[in-house]
Amino acid sequence: MNARLRRNGFAWLLLLPSLLFLLLFTFYPIALTLRLSLFQADLSTPEPVFTGLDNYRTMFQDEVFRKVMGNNVLFALGTVPLGIALALLMAVFANKALHGRGFMRSAFFYPTLIPMIAVANIWLFIYTPEYGLMSRLLSWFGVNDINWLGTPGLVMWAMILMIIWKEAGFFMIFYLAGLQNISKELYEAAHVDGVGRFTVFRKITFPLLMPTTLFVSIVALTNAYKLVDHLMIMTRGGPNNASNLLLYYIYETAFSYWDQGMASALTVVMIAVLLLIAAVQFFGLDRRIHYN
Amino acid sequence: MRKVNVTVMAAALGMSVLAGCGNNTNTNNNNAAGNGSGTGAGEAAAAPAGNGTKTELTYYYPIAVGGPLTATIEAMTADFMKENPDIVVKPVYTGSYADTAVKTQAGVQSKQPPDVAVLQSTELFSLLDMDAIIPLDEFIAQEGGDTYLSDFYPAFMENSQTEGKTYSIPFQRSTIVLYYNKDKFKAAGLDPEKPPATWAEMQEYAVKLAGDGKWGLEIPVTGYAYWMLQTFALQNGNNLMTPDGKKVMFNTPENVEGLQYWVDLAAKHKAMPGGVTDWSTVPSDFLEGKTAMMYHTTGNLTNVKKNASFDFGVSFLPAQKQYGSPTGGGNFYIFKDIDKKKQEAAWKFVKFMTETERAAQWSIDTGYVAVKKSAYETERMKAYAAEFPAALIARDQLEYASAELSTHNNGRIVKILSDSVQAALTNELTPAEALQKAQNEADQALASFNK
Numbered sequence: 001m002n003a004r005l006r007r008n009g010f011a012w013l014l015l016l017p018s019l020l021f022l023l024l025f026t027f028y029p030i031a032l033t034l035r036l037s038l039f040q041a042d043l044s045t046p047e048p049v050f051t052g053l054d055n056y057r058t059m060f061q062d063e064v065f066r067k068v069m070g071n072n073v074l075f076a077l078g079t080v081p082l083g084i085a086l087a088l089l090m091a092v093f094a095n096k097a098l099h100g101r102g103f104m105r106s107a108f109f110y111p112t113l114i115p116m117i118a119v120a121n122i123w124l125f126i127y128t129p130e131y132g133l134m135s136r137l138l139s140w141f142g143v144n145d146i147n148w149l150g151t152p153g154l155v156m157w158a159m160i161l162m163i164i165w166k167e168a169g170f171f172m173i174f175y176l177a178g179l180q181n182i183s184k185e186l187y188e189a190a191h192v193d194g195v196g197r198f199t200v201f202r203k204i205t206f207p208l209l210m211p212t213t214l215f216v217s218i219v220a221l222t223n224a225y226k227l228v229d230h231l232m233i234m235t236r237g238g239p240n241n242a243s244n245l246l247l248y249y250i251y252e253t254a255f256s257y258w259d260q261g262m263a264s265a266l267t268v269v270m271i272a273v274l275l276l277i278a279a280v281q282f283f284g285l286d287r288r289i290h291y292n
Numbered sequence: 293m294r295k296v297n298v299t300v301m302a303a304a305l306g307m308s309v310l311a312g313c314g315n316n317t318n319t320n321n322n323n324a325a326g327n328g329s330g331t332g333a334g335e336a337a338a339a340p341a342g343n344g345t346k347t348e349l350t351y352y353y354p355i356a357v358g359g360p361l362t363a364t365i366e367a368m369t370a371d372f373m374k375e376n377p378d379i380v381v382k383p384v385y386t387g388s389y390a391d392t393a394v395k396t397q398a399g400v401q402s403k404q405p406p407d408v409a410v411l412q413s414t415e416l417f418s419l420l421d422m423d424a425i426i427p428l429d430e431f432i433a434q435e436g437g438d439t440y441l442s443d444f445y446p447a448f449m450e451n452s453q454t455e456g457k458t459y460s461i462p463f464q465r466s467t468i469v470l471y472y473n474k475d476k477f478k479a480a481g482l483d484p485e486k487p488p489a490t491w492a493e494m495q496e497y498a499v500k501l502a503g504d505g506k507w508g509l510e511i512p513v514t515g516y517a518y519w520m521l522q523t524f525a526l527q528n529g530n531n532l533m534t535p536d537g538k539k540v541m542f543n544t545p546e547n548v549e550g551l552q553y554w555v556d557l558a559a560k561h562k563a564m565p566g567g568v569t570d571w572s573t574v575p576s577d578f579l580e581g582k583t584a585m586m587y588h589t590t591g592n593l594t595n596v597k598k599n600a601s602f603d604f605g606v607s608f609l610p611a612q613k614q615y616g617s618p619t620g621g622g623n624f625y626i627f628k629d630i631d632k633k634k635q636e637a638a639w640k641f642v643k644f645m646t647e648t649e650r651a652a653q654w655s656i657d658t659g660y661v662a663v664k665k666s667a668y669e670t671e672r673m674k675a676y677a678a679e680f681p682a683a684l685i686a687r688d689q690l691e692y693a694s695a696e697l698s699t700h701n702n703g704r705i706v707k708i709l710s711d712s713v714q715a716a717l718t719n720e721l722t723p724a725e726a727l728q729k730a731q732n733e734a735d736q737a738l739a740s741f742n743k
């Protein structure tokens with residue numbers, strides 16, 4: 001008993017510094033946010049007034065809120081599976097390529113190195129109607145002028161494409177590391193047995209990469225809720241909220257409408273969504289994954 | 293070794309700052325040096341000056357147009373300190389207008405506001421609701437009251453005043469003007485000295501100038517949809533809000549007609565790109581020759597002048613019932629919850645920054661419209677205008693200009709209107725539906741201010 005206490009005490013002592021920081025910079029602000037979300041705290045109320053769940057009620061009737069939630073789901077569905085698939089493909093390719101392996105890897109990786117703000121500016125130009133790169137490319141195929149960022153039905157897809165381009169290289173790095181961890185003997189054995197390439201991928205590579213896939217998909221899914229820098233540069237959430245996302249809406253509510261109560265309520269929803277994603281992945285998918 | 297280097301460098305820096313100040317005949321070199329080198333050695337140098345306590349002002353300023361304006365602002369504050377040795381102004385560059393508003397708000401909440409700041413003129417009601425600023429009437433009375441104010445253009449003062457009080461002084465202000473490509477006018481058989489003066493002419497010209505993958509006219513939308521709608525509203529009727537900032541009039545028949553005209557230019561007449569066009573794309577389209585005309589801020593004048601490879605003209609926006617444009621830009625505010633002495637010093641600074649000659653020079657340096665009538669009577673402005681007459685167009689249009697949309701809960705109101713305008717431009721809603729929706733939402737957002 002005593003020994004156990006001593007051992008645990010030592011562990012707690014080691015954890016103390018990081019716990020302290022977590023408390024101070026994560027849990028404490030979350031608690032404050034939770035509290036403020038129950039108050040009306042906007043420009044018409046100099047002192048916050050307790051209103052219970054009013055902010056949440058208003059939120060769920062808010063058309064823009066429903067729109068940004070929908071957009072976020074579309075954004076996640078659009079960027080995560082495709083981004084991961086592309087990353088895996090690029091990793092397998094960059095791992096196999098005999099000539100110019102280094103070049104290939106850096107070519108795939110370089111979009112990750114560019115800051116999001118710069119990326120947004122580059123793609124703003126790419127999507128410019130008439131003389132933007134995309135327009136010129138499409139005009140060869142006889143497709144007439146498309147205003148990618150100015151058309152409600154297209155703007156989300158334009159964003160999704162850009163984010164996949166930006167993120168796939170980053171995820172590829174994890175897959176490359178994962179591929180290098182898979183024992184060569186497995187492949188040799190498969191080769192001796194004369195197993196086809198596709199079966200090798202399906203039966204060996206893919207299952208053994210599952211831990212990487214889990215990790216990457218958590219990062220990708222949370223990124224789908226965290227990446228909003230590009231909106232600042234490209235559309236400001238427009239046209240008519242067609243490209244608006246939850247985090248940007250929180251920013252607008254807090255720092256443009258100065259409605260801190262509502263911004264807190266929205267933040268609580270955001271935290272809940274992120275926690276849910278993490279929970280599903282850790283407690284749901286994690287059990288089915290084979291760690292070697 | 294490294295330590296020694298740092299010391300040597302600091303000393304050298306201090307020397308050079310002192311040497312720099314040696315040129316002027318001001319008796320208070322020590323003070324200027326103290327500010328110039330910031331901390332450490334500088335403060336030690338400032339202390340022995342010993343002429344009582346100095347008033348320190350923190351001054352937040354944003355930069356919203358191109359060019360190396362930080363240096364200009366810092367030179368202006370240095371000049372001020374030369375004239376007022378008992379005041380130290382610390383200029384703090386705070387990014388865009390939005391960033392500056394956020395930083396100011398954070399300061400107000402933590403009871404450490406800046407002493408003086410340039411913020412958008414439309415922040416008036418938000419700052420009043422936060423109880424962050426003071427009325428300037430007392431100071432203005434010292435300067436001669438209405439006579440002092442009457443030198444400022446009334447169109448600029450509109451955003452400064454509510455319920456009989458004046459809360460801010462115009463500094464970097466703009467309006468919207470029409471830029472047009474004279475070469476394209478000639479090519480299309482139009483008189484390059486006669487830009488379109490009415491809505492009907494504008495439509496006719498824009499259609500004539502469009503075609504072959506080029507547009508006749510572009511009006512920026514992203515971020516500024518409400519501002520552009522104001523041009524049509526003012527030309528066809530009245531402004532969008534009451535001066536007390538508690539009511540908006542979005543859904544009037546005149547505004548619906550104005551928005552319909554705007555929507556039709558793209559959807560029906562194909563003279564303008566459909567959907568939503570970005571604020572910064574429009575000037576580059578104009579410079580690239582992709583559009584023959586554009587609506588844009590006068591703040592872009594210097595940029596267009598520098599980069600246009602063709603002959604261009606600047607004119608009033610076309611009129612319907614009358615000419616009209618909203619104003620835009622930033623004003624000086626002085627903050628509450630600071631020392632009375634600081635507020636007085638801040639007023640001295642505001643007055644200095646907007647003096648006639650300085651207002652003229654600031655206008656020439658930036659492309660902003662000079663905020664005072666007398667600035668246009670100065671020699672430097674006359675010389676500049678003779679060389680570049682377009683600089684006077686925006687000033688002349690001020691006669692027909694009116695306040696930028698500014699209400700209580702301004703951030704939300706602006707967003708509501710901008711969303712609706714975008715919905716109309718992308719054909720999701722008809723102009724009448726869009727403006728009705730905006731009206732309903734805005735009424736709701738303003739309800740708590742009308743109790």
